[in-house]
Amino acid sequence: MQTTTDKLLSSTFSALADPTRRAILARLASGEASVSELARPMKMTMPAVTKHLKVLQKAGLIRQERRAQFRPCFLVAAPLEQAADWVEQYRKFWEESFNRLDDYLKVIQAQNVSESGSNDKFRK
Amino acid sequence: MINSENEKELVIARDFAAPRELVWRVWNEPAHIEKWFGPKGFRTKVRSMDFRKGGKWEYVMIGPDGLEYPFGGIYLEVDPIERVVSTDDFGEEFQERSPEMSMPKIISVTTLFEDRGEATRIVIKTIHASAEDKKKHEEMGVEEGWASSFEKIDVYLTELKG
DSSP states (O other): OOOSHHHHHHHHHHHHTSHHHHHHHHHHHTSOBOHHHHHHHHTOOHHHHHHHHHHHHHTTSEEEOOSSTTOOEEEOOHHHHHHHHHHHHHHHHHHHHHHHHHHHHHHHHHHTOOTTSOGGGGOO | OEEOSSTTSEEEEEEESSOHHHHHHHHHOHHHHHHHOSSTTOEEEEEEEOOSTTOEEEEEEEOTTSOEEEEEEEEEEEETTTEEEEEEEOOHHHHHHOGGGOOOSEEEEEEEEEEETTEEEEEEEEEEEOHHHHHHHHHHOSSOOOOOOOOSHHHHHHHHHO
């Protein structure tokens, strides 16, 4: 069984790696916008913006509605929350490892023991 | 602690009260690694470790319930007492065992060792890479090609929510 979460995370991070796409998401965080509204402040052509929107859509970060002619875009928050969760878990992983490393360094420095016999270097 | 001195990376750092040579060894020698690596309640075994550029490494973390979580990678750079760059690939087995702690597939991790007076600072820079990046990387054999990245994601996500 291949989980889909890792694929989702990968596509989320890839989508976020581009500054234009982050700017688009930041704009959409404050409300829906049409493609031309998104294109204007970025000084980009519509096809260029559409290309970025496709990446964001594929990553599930935005939705485009069909109801009106201008097809407004919306932000979808769930994948971003998942990415934030991952960052939090990753940080926790390293913080706990760091805590253990800190303790371990204290122990071996107190013992003045080292594996390959070059103890002298580490003696205070 | 997470900060973003470079906008393209996720950065975690910590200072340790030990000289750099010692921190380097404790960080990079299997017998030492097994003593501290991994979250609380986990044990880590170093299954293999070919500690040189292009060499492979494989760890397995063993959870409190005895379940094994294997993962590994390839060393892209080994620059003694300065830095290690490695891919970090959490394989399918890892994902299956830990759906709630799922990882993006491929990651490049740079670990820097810096003098801070009597202490040593470890800086971990994590870059996310797509499968295409990995392939490109393998074809080229060197450090270019990590196109996509975390891009200051922790700060960014907070901004979005705000």
